[in-house]
Amino acid sequence: MVEELLVAAATVASVGVVYVASAARIVKQYERGVVLRLGRLRGQPRPPGFTLVVPGVDHLHKVNMQIVTMPVPAQEGITRDNVTVRVDAVVYFKVVDASNAIIRVEDYRFAVSQMAQTSLRSIIGKSDLDDLLSNREKLNQGLELMIDSPAVDWGVSIDRVEIKDVSLPETMKRSMARQAEADRERRARIINADAELQASKKLAEAAGVMSEQPAALQLRLLQTVVAVAAEKNSTLVLPFPVELLRFLERAQQPIEAHGTDVPQVASAPDGPAGGRGPTPPPSGSSDAP
Numbered sequence: 001m002v003e004e005l006l007v008a009a010a011t012v013a014s015v016g017v018v019y020v021a022s023a024a025r026i027v028k029q030y031e032r033g034v035v036l037r038l039g040r041l042r043g044q045p046r047p048p049g050f051t052l053v054v055p056g057v058d059h060l061h062k063v064n065m066q067i068v069t070m071p072v073p074a075q076e077g078i079t080r081d082n083v084t085v086r087v088d089a090v091v092y093f094k095v096v097d098a099s100n101a102i103i104r105v106e107d108y109r110f111a112v113s114q115m116a117q118t119s120l121r122s123i124i125g126k127s128d129l130d131d132l133l134s135n136r137e138k139l140n141q142g143l144e145l146m147i148d149s150p151a152v153d154w155g156v157s158i159d160r161v162e163i164k165d166v167s168l169p170e171t172m173k174r175s176m177a178r179q180a181e182a183d184r185e186r187r188a189r190i191i192n193a194d195a196e197l198q199a200s201k202k203l204a205e206a207a208g209v210m211s212e213q214p215a216a217l218q219l220r221l222l223q224t225v226v227a228v229a230a231e232k233n234s235t236l237v238l239p240f241p242v243e244l245l246r247f248l249e250r251a252q253q254p255i256e257a258h259g260t261d262v263p264q265v266a267s268a269p270d271g272p273a274g275g276r277g278p279t280p281p282p283s284g285s286s287d288a289p
Contacts (some may be wrong), residue, residue, distance in 0.1 A: 022055040027062060032098040034061040045098040063098035067159055068109065072116045074167070077124035085132060086167040087124055091116045091147065092159040100155030108154050112147065116161070119146040132166050139163060 026049075027033045033046030036059045046060070053060050074088035093112055095101045101108045123143050124132070131139060140161050148158040168176070210216045 019055065020052075023052045025051050025053055025060050027051055030064060030066045031062045032065055034063060034098050034102045035059070036061065036102075041099060041103060061102050063095055063101055065095050065098070067092055067094045070109070070113055070116070071164075072113070072120055074165075075117055075120045075124065077121050079124060079127055079129050079132065081128050083129045083172060084169060085124060085129065087120060087132065087163060088165055089116065089120055089143065089161060089163045091161050093151065093156055094159060095155055096157045097155030100153065105154040108151075108156050111154060112151060112156060112158075115147050115150060116143075119143055122146065129168075132163070136163050 025033065025046075027046050029048045031048065033051060035042040035046060035053060037054070037057055042058065045063070051060075070091045070093070072089040072091060074086045076084065076086045078084055091112065095108065105111050120143065123139055123146070127139060140163060143163070144158050144161040147161060151158055210220065
């Protein structure tokens with residue numbers, strides 16, 4: 001009798017161990033367990049830790065609640081200004097409702113990936129090339145809203161969407177390089193023109209000051225000569241003072257106004273035969289006896 005009881009107890013214990021082993025489940029900290037009993041949702045998702053299900057009746061689906069990083073394959077499209085580009089992006093999302101992620105969509109990861117690709121192509125067609133290159137933050141926000149709207153019903157929340165790279169055709173790259181070079185040259189010319197304008201204003205002010213103070217002009221002249229001589233040049237050019245030229249010009253004017261008359265020799269009258277008479281002797285001389 002006792003042996004039968006021991007055998008029965010051992011059998012029950014074995015069955016209990018097998019049952020517990022088959023019914024026991026471990027849900028990790030970053031997971032939630034959705035239980036379907038005979039195909040129907042059973043209560044709230046199971047929290048992390050040890051949990052039991054009915055073997056053969058319940059089916060536990062573990063849903064990862066971590067943020068998922070999903071790269072979006074490069075999508076080729078035509079921008080609003082008719083430029084062909086290839087754009088790739090990355091989507092960061094997480095499951096916020098484990099039950100909806102299991103019940104309302106067959107594969108929420110694949111659904112988010114497809115939605116991201118179609119939304120990216122739509123963004124490309126609605127944007128200009130300049131927006132894709134310089135206004136990515138606004139495009140990221142628009143892309144996030146486009147993906148998040150249907151994803152909410154799937155129990156998924158889009159955390160962030162980032163455009164990674166924009167690939168352009170080689171011809172467009174060369175055109176943009178030429179445009180950037182022309183723009184830089186234009187800015188350089190404007191800066192040089194502004195600098196010349198400011199320098200000319202300063203030079204005009206300096207000329208006005210020096211015209212009022214001749215000594216300042218002479219001092220500047222000496223400074224220039226010293227600076228040129230300090231460069232160890234083999235040839236030194238000394239400027240001629242303007243005041244000296246003016247002095248010489250003023251001194252030359254009286255001489256030209258009161259110039260000396262040049263004496264001229266008068267011709268003797270013609271002789272009877274049409275010849276010339278004897279040449280008169282020089283003044284101060286006497287004829288010989």
